[in-house]
Amino acid sequence: MKRRFAPKSLLIVRTDRIGDVILTLPVAQAAKKHLPGIKVGFLCRNYTKPVVEMSPAVDEALTIEEEDINSKMSAWDAAILVHPTLSDAWRLYRTGIPIRIGTAYRFYSFLLNRKVFEHRKYSVNHEITYNLHLLQPLGVSVEWLEPELIVPxxxxxxxxxxxxxxxxxxxxxxxxxxxxxxxxxxxxxxxxxxxxxxxxxxxxxxxxxxxxxxxxxxxxxxxxxxxxxxxxxxxxxxxxxxxxxxxxxxxxxxxxxxxxxxxxxxxxxxxxxxxxxxxxxxxxxxxxxxxxxxxxxxxxxxxxxxxxxxxxxxxxxxxxxxxxxxxx
The missing domain is CATH 3.40.50.2000 (Glycogen Phosphorylase B;)
Structure with missing residues (x-):
């Protein structure tokens, strides 16, 4: 697949539970592999941050509880909204991140400017595969990667x-x-x-x-x-x-x-x-x-x-x- 964009930094946004976060980490792994030199960040919650920090593919873990989080987010070139919520989509829009990727099937998807047209409600794929498909607007086509964590x-x-x-x-x-x-x-x-x-x-x-x-x-x-x-x-x-x-x-x-x-x-x-x-x-x-x-x-x-x-x-x-x- 021809690469359309070459951002220097990518923020992955998933602010729900531990298991969901772990099954999203292959997105970071694939980005590191297929987008040479890219800096990968992960926006999560305080209680899932220690999990994200065990991933060798994540350069920086951020949390939505940080007081200056909007300012920190504005420094990223691209973001992927993996678990779509109105609050997170609005946060991406307000911080002015140039490339905002996510599902096309929410009423607030207009806040995103790179959309993936895939429904998850039919559950024909594994959650990892659905998450990896969100890299397609960046020219990365990967179907499967297992999450890898290193215990300190x-x-x-x-x-x-x-x-x-x-x-x-x-x-x-x-x-x-x-x-x-x-x-x-x-x-x-x-x-x-x-x-x-x-x-x-x-x-x-x-x-x-x-x-x-x-x-x-x-x-x-x-x-x-x-x-x-x-x-x-x-x-x-x-x-x-x-x-x-x-x-x-x-x-x-x-x-x-x-x-x-x-x-x-x-x-x-x-x-x-x-x-x-x-x-x-x-x-x-x-x-x-x-x-x-x-x-x-x-x-x-x-x-x-x-x-x-x-x-x-x-x-x-x-x-x-x-x-x-x-x-x-």
Whole structure:
């Protein structure tokens, strides 16, 4: 594809959740590869900034909470609005960034001057592929790149200390994260607990990670307080996942965090098309796309005879998937 523009700097804008941010980082990786010499920035939120800072493809991480953020944004030549919101589109327009790229299908898309005509609502592609397509107005045509994160040495060191206190050796355990941000149907707490019991019976150690508001759930899954790692900074959590043999969880940011640091990640997904593994599965490990054996559906109803369909996936099936990958 012929390159139409050659900006010297590119600001990627994604101000939603951790998993969404991680699946956007391949845009930075592709820009670095195909636009030689370009400076890449990433506009996010305070709580996702430590994740962005682990990407070797991002030169500068900015947050919308900074007092002088509009002034800082005005220095960039081009911006890509990955997750379209009216507030972010208006911010790009007001700061006068010359090239403003985003979807053509929002009522406020007139605030952008380089548009991509692609609907995401049909979810025929993975989120990474949709994100990469936003580089097309800059002459970059890429369909797939896995996100890559590098855990800082100090975070890895602290992760090792936490595992030592839990009497767990690095690379000899499975990480389980049963909490979900609510963006998709979760597996039941009972299923996560059953999986933990199967792992224990087979002599495989595990730890259960939990964020704010998830401690009670984590303790239920773990069968007590032992082996629960609660409310650690995100880079230390990344270190724990980096040191694990495998990760199991729902469709959540922690799954993509584990996947991006190179750990085989296994996610339990519903068959609702817009939240399916086809759209949101772990990038590196397609064996970790675990869903019920049902056709994709367009709407999720509590009256559905399969609701919640995620619970049709058995703990034994997940255990076998993990063992197969670890054995390979």
């Amino acid at each position: 040495d100090d975070a890895l060191s602290e992760a090792r200390k936490i595992l030592s206190r839990a009497d767990v050796e690095p690379e000899e355990f499975v990480a389980i994260h049963p909490g979900s941000g609510g963006s998709a149907l979760n597996w039941s707490p009972e299923n996560f607990r059953s999986l933990a019991e199967i792992l224990k019976k087979d002599g495989i150690k595990y730890v259960v990670t939990a964020g704010p508001g998830e401690l009670e759930l984590a303790q239920f899954v773990a069968g007590g307080k032992t082996n629960v790692i609660f409310n650690q900074p995100i880079q230390i959590v990344a270190g724990i996942y980096k040191l694990s043999r495998a990760f199991v969880g729902p469709s959540t940011g922690m799954l993509h965090l584990a996947d991006a640091v190179g750990t085989p990640a296994f996610g339990i997904y519903p068959v609702l098309r817009v939240t399916s593994a086809t759209r949101w599965g772990p990038a590196h490990n397609k064996a970790g796309w675990i869903s019920p054996d049902l056709p994709l559906c367009e709407r999720c109803r509590k009256s559905c005879r399969y609701y919640p369909c995620t619970n049709l996936v058995s703990p034994l099936e997940v255990y076998r998937r993990i063992v197969d990958v670890l054995a390979g």
